[in-house]
Amino acid sequence: MYKKFMAETHNYKNGETLVVEDDIYTKDGTVDLHNNPVVKKNTGSWKACRFILGNEFCERLAYYGMSSNLVNYFEQRLNQGTTAASNNVTNWGGTCYITPLLGAFIADAYLGRYWTIATFSSIYVLGMTWLTMTVTIKGLKPTCNGDSCNPTLTESAVFYLALYIIALGTGGIKPCVSSFGADQFDENDKLEKKRKNSFFNWFYLSINVGALLAGSVLVWLQTHKGYGWGFGVPAVAMAIAVVSFFSGTRLYRHQKPGGSPLTRIFQVIVASFRKYQVKVPADKSSLYENADEESVIQGSRKLDHTQEFGFLDKAAVVTEMDNIKDNPNPWRLCTVTQVEELKSIIRILPIWATGIMFATVYSQMSTMFVLQGNKMDASMGPHFEIPSATLSIFDTIAVIFWVPIYDRIIVPVARRYTGHDRGFTHLQRMGIGLVISIFSMLSAGTLELVRLRMVKRNNYYDAKHMPLSIFWQVPQYFFVGAAEVFTFIGQLEFFYDQAPDAMRSMCSALSLTTNALGSYVSSLLVTIVTDITTRNGRLGWLPDNLNRGHLDYYYWLLGILSLLNFAVYLWIARWYTYKKAMGTVRG
Template sequence: MAKDAVYAKDGTIDYLGNPAKKRKTGTWTACYFILGHEFCERFTYYGMSTNLVLYFKHQLHQHSATASKNVADWGGTCYITPLIGALVADAYLGRYLTILYLSVVYVIGMALLTLSASVPGLKPTCYGKDNCHASHGQSAVCFLSLYLIALAAGGIKPCISSFGADQFDDADEVEKQHKSSFFNWFFLSINTGGLIAASLMVWIQDNVSWGWGFGIPALAMAVSGVSFFSGTRLYRNQKPGGSPITRICQVIVASIRKYDVEVPNDESLLYETKDKVSAIQGSRKLDHSNGLRFFDKSAVPGNSDNVKDSVNPWRLCTVTQVEELKSVIRLLPIWVTGIIFATVFGQMSNYFVLQGETMDTNVGNLKFQIPPASVYIFNNLGVIFWVPVYDRIIVPIARKFTGHKNGLTQLQRIGTGLFISIFSMLYASTLETVRLGMVKRHKIYELKEVPMSIFWQVPPYFIIGCAEVFTFIGQLEFFYEEAPDAMRSLCSAFSLLTIGLGQCLSSLLVTIVIKVTTRNGSAGWLPHNLNYGHLDWFFGLLTVLSVLNFVVFLVVSKFYTYKRLVGTLS
């Protein structure tokens, strides 16, 4: 059997550091362990976070706006810390060890959070179910554990999706097609875990105790780490290629140093290693592109550059290194358009929950009340419904019309989700207008639950679930495929960072709206008692921002150029 048929051509290695054998490593066999890890980790995350705004409000005794802001800030941190995990993985440890070590940190954080909600002295003092007060020390322990979780969960996220995609050889057309499906099923595992968490754990938190409500997810996280470690022998691992930030800085510095150098029209005169593979470990060569020519100056050999011997990377960079920077810059406009979508997505664990708390939570004539945060399950059901529909029905049909192997291009898929998300905010705004109209007509401002079923909230959750299948999965695949080989964790972190910035933008919008609308003693749009406010106008603001964001996306995607690879790592 030829060597090429035995080993993966993308430069991956096995757990012993040897070239990865195609028959013994990778593909779906390895991915089952990765998907198992993701299922348990997302069960943990959503089981702990879905109801967090009510934990802050009722257990830590925070004002609704403060609780909402704290959830948004913490959620934003969970999607900013991926930069830390990505840099560590790409530069030093590799994705496997980064995931493994941070899983341990995750378990520690969850254990501490469980203790803070169950151990006397650490848990808030309560005078009834929803009349609790936390001391500064008790709040500090709670937030310390939450931000440990934010560090671990964030650090794992950009690595786990990229690590799963690494199990399929880019140079093998059959395996490459499976990679596109992997992102769909990876996202399905996220939402299956979230579905069980939002239905089971929220009920336990509301009806049993917060100690059990946090303790069960902590146990699930321990199982998650064991699941991941169990597949060690099967994994294909990309070698860390050194600090991507350093390489980017080298290109910038070298370009500035050579600001007066003329870039030749003949691209063959630009500096590149003569070897078949790139000088950057774990990376294939990238073809030269014509845009952003200023940075090409760093690849123009000068009289003082010793090309034959050792090259000073702060004065002369390879074409591949320059193209790494160009790739990141080209991704930025697409990246920015994901922030508004993430702000809309964040409302499901924020003002959607607070809105649901003001509605009738009874299930028909049964003596059962659905926790407001549990309506989130309809988002998970939306994703679970649309993933197989997209993968098995939409893709084959779209392929006949577009001729594209994946049915839609990644940018078309992202744009479709952005368009769909507009209708979720439009519906939510309309629903709140109807709810407030009922409050005003019957003058029931102080009534805890308006006689309007919480199940009227189902459509926006389901619509956002559909939008996620298009936009979030499209982003995962887009940032992975368009990233240079040695920067894939970092670029995956960029896609996740939009969610973090979306949460931060949500927090900022809440702060601005409260400050502007409470002037002259007014209750404002977002008072503690939403019956006196205008949450419908806040959702309307997000609708307008979503429309503007979609228009911007159409413009920037039209001018995007996809990267071009040269050669393999074999």
């Protein structure tokens, strides 16, 4: 255990001396960049987080500024149809949420969160720079004659390569930044712990402020000034994000990497099967655990034994073959804490799975909502049209509106009735968001039903736009934004709080994979729906000309699937057991 030094201050009142002791150093095992204990008053908390939030704001500005109008770039510049463009966007977006598994593993096992963010940010800047070159340099950008573009195979390949370099760069940032920010608050300090409860709300707010500027200013630049400006400004924003991150280096607190989490997981599995014939004793205190207050896993507290998944307890049963006086073979004997790490992951997985359907609904904003808006009246006065992709700002505005209300009003009110320090438990908060997401699909489906009836009534089948204001889409975006405040931020808190201490980046990455799988599920649903509904020569629900399709049926399908998903979530949430940590962190 690293040393803790105590400071004494003296206050004089009525001739009496009051001695107040307070720790100079943090109690959660955090260190500075040189592995020295960090002074609490000089580091961490909001003074460090302002640089992390600045980094996240600029990174999200870059990401959303580049991706918000991407579906239109695929259609207009790469000459792709509705289904192909939608699937390419969702597949790329899905990859951006799969690569965090790699970045998180590197952070938890070897580099730590700081150096992982620093390394992958550099890759990110490289990808953004390359992407800008593919839309500005002759020979790399497609040749267009008016609205008709004919990209070569090489031009398309270079563009895809730049996109997927960006996807790799996001892999080291997404799973680490929120966890790194939360690391700046000492869980053993009541005041800092309370501040951390608010951190995730304001972290998500910074994401959406960046998205707001991206969905308005940068989409306008792409539409009216060209994709060179539209992609070049995000590249500059990403460079600023890197500068912001490094500017706070001297203030940061660092959790030491605890070694490969996957190795520890497999050790428990192997040890359990090796001892499948061993009987677990009734007295669970006889299971193997080191005698010290600290866990043997660096950067982790001990975990208390839980009753579920009793088979895994066999890995911690001491037998005659185990030499516990010396260092025991971890592939034969594991500590209770190591076993409980795996149990925590298993308990999290069903909750994780229910987030996939929510992410599927969320992904519609960058695909079907945009394509639906393309067929509506986007004029704002006689001389200005709002790009359909810009409507995503209303999702962002909803988040910006609800985050302060949730943090400052809803939580204190809910706390009076529930007695919970967060107002709602993590699971309650996520469940509320799942319900709100159903209303977003009902809203989108109702609007499309009204739009198609207008098409039929006025014979607008071949009209490029129709006299129905695009602003009728605002409610569906607003519902998605409100749902995010509950479900996505709830997920950030849940996966950080319920993750084993030395697996927090991995669990944050795991939560992000719901976005990836949601994008893939969306692509799969589009493919399946298109295949089934176009049989026997029919146009199907999702033809290139949506005026002749039934996008409303697709929204109803997503609404029904979301309702079924919520029912499953309720059953899983009742079964879930929260983890119990004890002891101190091994520094």
